[in-house]
Amino acid sequence: MKIIPLERIKEILPSLDLIPAIETGFVAYSQENAVVPPVGELILDKGEVHIKYGYLKKDDYYVIKIASGFYDNPKLGLPSSNGLMLLFSQETGELVSILLDEGYLTDIRTAIAGAIAAKHLAPKNIERIGIVGTGIQARLQLSYLSHVTICKEVLVWGRGDIQLVKYKIEMEKQGFNIETTLDTAEILQKCNLIVTNTPSATPLLNASDLQAGTHITAVGSDTPDKQELDSALLKKADVVVADSISQCMGRGEIYKAIQAGHISSDDLVELGAIIAGTKAGRTDDNQITVADLTGVAVQDIKITEAVYEALS
Amino acid sequence: MKIIPLERIKEILPSLDLIPAIETGFVAYSQENAVVPPVGELILDKGEVHIKYGYLKKDDYYVIKIASGFYDNPKLGLPSSNGLMLLFSQETGELVSILLDEGYLTDIRTAIAGAIAAKHLAPKNIERIGIVGTGIQARLQLSYLSHVTICKEVLVWGRGDIQLVKYKIEMEKQGFNIETTLDTAEILQKCNLIVTNTPSATPLLNASDLQAGTHITAVGSDTPDKQELDSALLKKADVVVADSISQCMGRGEIYKAIQAGHISSDDLVELGAIIAGTKAGRTDDNQITVADLTGVAVQDIKITEAVYEALS
Numbered sequence: 249m250k251i252i253p254l255e256r257i258k259e260i261l262p263s264l265d266l267i268p269a270i271e272t273g274f275v276a277y278s279q280e281n282a283v284v285p286p287v288g289e290l291i292l293d294k295g296e297v298h299i300k301y302g303y304l305k306k307d308d309y310y311v312i313k314i315a316s317g318f319y320d321n322p323k324l325g326l327p328s329s330n331g332l333m334l335l336f337s338q339e340t341g342e343l344v345s346i347l348l349d350e351g352y353l354t355d356i357r358t359a360i361a362g363a364i365a366a367k368h369l370a371p372k373n374i375e376r377i378g379i380v381g382t383g384i385q386a387r388l389q390l391s392y393l394s395h396v397t398i399c400k401e402v403l404v405w406g407r408g409d410i411q412l413v414k415y416k417i418e419m420e421k422q423g424f425n426i427e428t429t430l431d432t433a434e435i436l437q438k439c440n441l442i443v444t445n446t447p448s449a450t451p452l453l454n455a456s457d458l459q460a461g462t463h464i465t466a467v468g469s470d471t472p473d474k475q476e477l478d479s480a481l482l483k484k485a486d487v488v489v490a491d492s493i494s495q496c497m498g499r500g501e502i503y504k505a506i507q508a509g510h511i512s513s514d515d516l517v518e519l520g521a522i523i524a525g526t527k528a529g530r531t532d533d534n535q536i537t538v539a540d541l542t543g544v545a546v547q548d549i550k551i552t553e554a555v556y557e558a559l560s
Numbered sequence: 561m562k563i564i565p566l567e568r569i570k571e572i573l574p575s576l577d578l579i580p581a582i583e584t585g586f587v588a589y590s591q592e593n594a595v596v597p598p599v600g601e602l603i604l605d606k607g608e609v610h611i612k613y614g615y616l617k618k619d620d621y622y623v624i625k626i627a628s629g630f631y632d633n634p635k636l637g638l639p640s641s642n643g644l645m646l647l648f649s650q651e652t653g654e655l656v657s658i659l660l661d662e663g664y665l666t667d668i669r670t671a672i673a674g675a676i677a678a679k680h681l682a683p684k685n686i687e688r689i690g691i692v693g694t695g696i697q698a699r700l701q702l703s704y705l706s707h708v709t710i711c712k713e714v715l716v717w718g719r720g721d722i723q724l725v726k727y728k729i730e731m732e733k734q735g736f737n738i739e740t741t742l743d744t745a746e747i748l749q750k751c752n753l754i755v756t757n758t759p760s761a762t763p764l765l766n767a768s769d770l771q772a773g774t775h776i777t778a779v780g781s782d783t784p785d786k787q788e789l790d791s792a793l794l795k796k797a798d799v800v801v802a803d804s805i806s807q808c809m810g811r812g813e814i815y816k817a818i819q820a821g822h823i824s825s826d827d828l829v830e831l832g833a834i835i836a837g838t839k840a841g842r843t844d845d846n847q848i849t850v851a852d853l854t855g856v857a858v859q860d861i862k863i864t865e866a867v868y869e870a871l872s
């Protein structure tokens with residue numbers, strides 16, 4: 249049994265080709281070749297814990313992920329996110345590896361899902377990337393987009409100048425040209441590939457600002473309460489994509505838009521079906537596409553397997 | 561973060577006072593001072609995995625237990641049961657300890673629950689202990705009964721002579737006087753404290769053989785399919801005890817007896833309420849009592865905490 253600490257995971261990650269690995273996971277999920285039971289949830293006074301688990305039928309392993317958010321941790325000098333990944337043999341049930349990733353692989357697999365959504369749904373010519381939010385996920389999303397687009401022009405929205413300046417300094421080191429704004433309307437007016445990365449409970453992007461030929465990936469909302477996109481925006485979209493249709497019926501932007509009567513479940517296409525080519529995604533550069541990513545265990549499964557196999 | 565291997569767990573266990581620790585868990589559960597979400601379940605071609613998790617509100621930790629059964633493993637020279645326990649801080653969500661118990665603590669906490677049931681429900685004078693089954697749990701149940709009764713006279717039932725001889729040799733080394741039988745009727749006729757420990761899907765003990773003044777703890781059935789006791793036997797019982805009323809409504813002997821119309825949920829008393837003294841258990845040595853143990857996460861929580869605290 250191999251115990252893999254966070255430093256080893258961080259060392260090996262840049263050498264891994266994770267986009268095709270996680271694409272395989274989404275395809276298996278949409279083709280019902282993955283077994284992904286409902287998410288386990290534990291609510292505590294100071295935080296919450298989610299247990300995501302399952303396997304791809306053709307793989308050697310099953311994976312159990314434990315991820316927590318404890319929101320007072322920063323006051324104690326600790327990160328709010330934490331967790332680990334456990335890899336077991338499908339053949340014998342034996343524990344094969346413990347990845348002590350402290351929540352890092354969840355951040356990475358979420359960013360990779362954003363890159364996959366952009367790869368399959370963004371218009372051909374990306375003029376400017378719009379990033380909503382300035383946290384860890386807003387950084388990782390932009391970093392991983394460089395795997396699927398050569399565009400380096402970025403407009404980022406944040407709640408305050410300090411966060412924006414920090415974001416600009418850090419991401420320009422990675423080769424991006426970063427402009428900043430305090431007005432979300434500018435994001436929709438100037439960018440045709442947009443990623444939203446906040447825990448907002450009220451919409452930040454309004455349908456009235458939406459331009460033809462835009463793709464938006466909504467990453468921040470993964471609960472029934474959070475919402476980053478005006479629901480009318482999903483009605484205007486030509487294609488609305490869910491990472492998991494069943495999950496998005498109960499949480500995230502799609503849930504909110506269905507609740508508001510703007511779209512119905514018949515309007516949804518699953519990301520894995522677009523990757524597999526069995527359903528159409530964007531068919532025209534003037535279309536508007538929206539992908540809602542709420543996080544599916546197949547992402548955790550494939551990234552855990554990839555890290556373990558690279559280190560064994 | 562402390563990783564505790566199985567050998568260290570086995571070394572420390574005999575020094576721990578686990579009966580009161582697990583009694584505290586049952587009491588907290590029955591008083592709704594424990595948070596225990598529904599069990600997570602993953603079904604694979606060759607086995608199944610259960611995830612039990614939760615916490616006691618007044619404790620420092622929460623616990624996630626992963627336990628698997630892969631039934632072809634013995635053909636490969638591997639045990640069918642496996643698993644591990646994870647201990648986290650309720651305050652920060654940080655992983656505090658990984659107990660690589662390989663399913664061993666599940667066996668032990670199950671045996672301790674049997675001792676607790678006997679402590680609170682068996683008649684005062686135990687003439688002979690009846691053990692149904694000859695596997696690991698049939699051994700551990702008898703071992704742990706020595707914490708709550710001085711009786712050393714035992715009659716054990718098994719499916720074949722080889723298993724019975726092995727059981728007799730091994731348990732006589734622990735100071736018990738073991739007789740064997742191939743007839744379950746004899747168990748009911750000659751023993752007044754009986755523990756059933758098989759994965760049987762058809763009843764092994766018949767109501768017609770039941771004597772006054774008997775206590776039976778049913779350990780083997782923890783699914784809707786398994787059944788060791790004739791359901792009519794629960795109808796004859798003066799007190800029917802569940803480790804978890806809600807869980808026993810859907811699995812185990814109580815589930816079968818309710819399905820058969822022999823008892824109703826109103827007839828059930830929870831083990832934690834008897835331990836706390838808020839509900840009556842046995843009130844007379846001539847009564848018949850039955851305890852159905854299906855396994856509750858509070859047992860896993862308390863044994864994990866006890867092992868960790870003893871080693872830290």
